[in-house]
Amino acid sequence: MIVGLYMPGDSTIHNVSAALKLIVMFAIGTVLVFLDGLVPLAILVIGIGFVFTSVAGLGAGRLWSATRPLLIWLAIIAATQIWIADGEAAIGVIFRLVALVWTAALVTFSTRLTDMADVIARLCLPLRPLGVSPDRVAFLIALTIRLIPAVFETVREVRDVQRARGLERAYLAAFVPVLTRVLGQADVLSDALVARGFDRWDTQ
Amino acid sequence: MIELDHVTVRFQDRIILDDISISLTEHRIGVIGDNGSGKSTFARLLNGLLLPDQGDVTVNDFDTRADGKMVRSQVGFLFQNPDNQIVMPTVAEDLALGLKPLNLSKDEQAHRVTDVLERFALAHLVDRSAHLLSGGEKQLVALAGVMVTEPDILICDEPTTLLDRRNATHVMRLIADLPCQVIVVTHHVEHLNDFDRVLVIGNGRVSHDGPPQDTIPQYLETLA
Numbered sequence: 001m002i003v004g005l006y007m008p009g010d011s012t013i014h015n016v017s018a019a020l021k022l023i024v025m026f027a028i029g030t031v032l033v034f035l036d037g038l039v040p041l042a043i044l045v046i047g048i049g050f051v052f053t054s055v056a057g058l059g060a061g062r063l064w065s066a067t068r069p070l071l072i073w074l075a076i077i078a079a080t081q082i083w084i085a086d087g088e089a090a091i092g093v094i095f096r097l098v099a100l101v102w103t104a105a106l107v108t109f110s111t112r113l114t115d116m117a118d119v120i121a122r123l124c125l126p127l128r129p130l131g132v133s134p135d136r137v138a139f140l141i142a143l144t145i146r147l148i149p150a151v152f153e154t155v156r157e158v159r160d161v162q163r164a165r166g167l168e169r170a171y172l173a174a175f176v177p178v179l180t181r182v183l184g185q186a187d188v189l190s191d192a193l194v195a196r197g198f199d200r201w202d203t204q
Numbered sequence: 205m206i207e208l209d210h211v212t213v214r215f216q217d218r219i220i221l222d223d224i225s226i227s228l229t230e231h232r233i234g235v236i237g238d239n240g241s242g243k244s245t246f247a248r249l250l251n252g253l254l255l256p257d258q259g260d261v262t263v264n265d266f267d268t269r270a271d272g273k274m275v276r277s278q279v280g281f282l283f284q285n286p287d288n289q290i291v292m293p294t295v296a297e298d299l300a301l302g303l304k305p306l307n308l309s310k311d312e313q314a315h316r317v318t319d320v321l322e323r324f325a326l327a328h329l330v331d332r333s334a335h336l337l338s339g340g341e342k343q344l345v346a347l348a349g350v351m352v353t354e355p356d357i358l359i360c361d362e363p364t365t366l367l368d369r370r371n372a373t374h375v376m377r378l379i380a381d382l383p384c385q386v387i388v389v390t391h392h393v394e395h396l397n398d399f400d401r402v403l404v405i406g407n408g409r410v411s412h413d414g415p416p417q418d419t420i421p422q423y424l425e426t427l428a
Binding site for chain 1: 272332349350
């Protein structure tokens with residue numbers, strides 16, 4: 001099963017243009033580099049969390065699901081920072097990373113992939129004289145983002161099959177079936193795209 | 205109209221379809237046959253997804269080998285597994301995606317999407333995640349994704365295989381009622397009773413060809 005990331009809604013954040021959301025995201029990323037002191041960083045993190053859960057109405061559960069995969073990396077980075085610097089530096093890095101991930105999650109959950117692709121296509125317009133098709137580039141990026149969860153789903157399915165057959169820890173043995181399935185899915189997807197007319201894009 | 209002229213398809217040393225010549229002009233045509241008989245290969249020839257090793261396939265006088273893109277602009281294709289056909293995250297986005305190659309205005313795109321959503325009673329799913337829908341709903345979205353481009357001909361490759369009986373009947377009824385020419389490959393022969401013509405494919409050839417009242421019993425007899 002291929003799962004999308006966009007969560008439908010009618011909040012102010014959902015209704016802001018994708019271009020503005022991306023600009024704000026890059027602005028926050030830049031501000032985070034220069035922002036100094038734990039208190040301003042903490043305020044920024046709390047603010048982003050508030051916008052995510054309340055203004056965009058995406059809820060605390062989704063915020064947690066966006067944060068959870070980060071925990072192991074945060075722990076490693078914090079330990080490294082404590083070792084080479086001090087606790088304050090570790091907390092600062094954690095705040096920055098959490099702020100970045102939450103901002104990216106906010107944009108991803110509140111923006112349709114097609115709206116994001118339209119922005120990418122507009123950004124690629126100057127490359128048209130060089131023979132680059134902005135629509136194709138945008139579609140390629142959107143499709144790539146779109147299919148990342150599909151690969152994870154394939155890994156989960158293969159692991160389930162292996163566990164059902166008693167292969168509990170055969171992580172390496174999962175590689176070939178996962179690769180085979182992903183290549184097979186790519187083959188079928190390319191047929192489906194051709195059948196839907198994508199081979200005549202930009203050629204009419 | 206689709207015409208196959210002495211079409212042969214091979215896979216390595218095996219002949220999948222053997223010297224088939226046939227004209228497909230009826231409104232609703234069913235294609236049945238055993239697993240591995242070449243039904244899906246036959247279907248994929250009709251919109252140029254697969255090219256014959258020998259012979260020609262023409263659709264409305266366009267050759268699938270020389271004018272494949274033109275053929276596919278007139279022939280829609282519905283796959284067995286809608287998960288392989290639905291590309292974008294939400295229903296509305298996926299329907300709109302099919303219109304991208306047509307270079308329509310935003311207004312015309314929105315109009316077509318709204319129209320097809322209403323026609324297939326999918327308006328309530330417009331912002332839902334397409335891949336989290338039920339099997340029946342997904343197949344309807346996939347069908348709507350093809351029909352939004354308004355093809356002259358629709359090819360369906362086992363569109364009900366993954367569906368329960370209720371959803372299979374519903375999807376097949378919608379397909380059979382479409383105004384365009386419809387060619388359906390299926391194992392569910394009971395859905396073809398009202399069709400205009402049924403082809404039976406066996407051993408790489410069209411073994412039976414005629415109205416469903418004749419061909420379906422003939423096919424079922426071969427299974428006994």
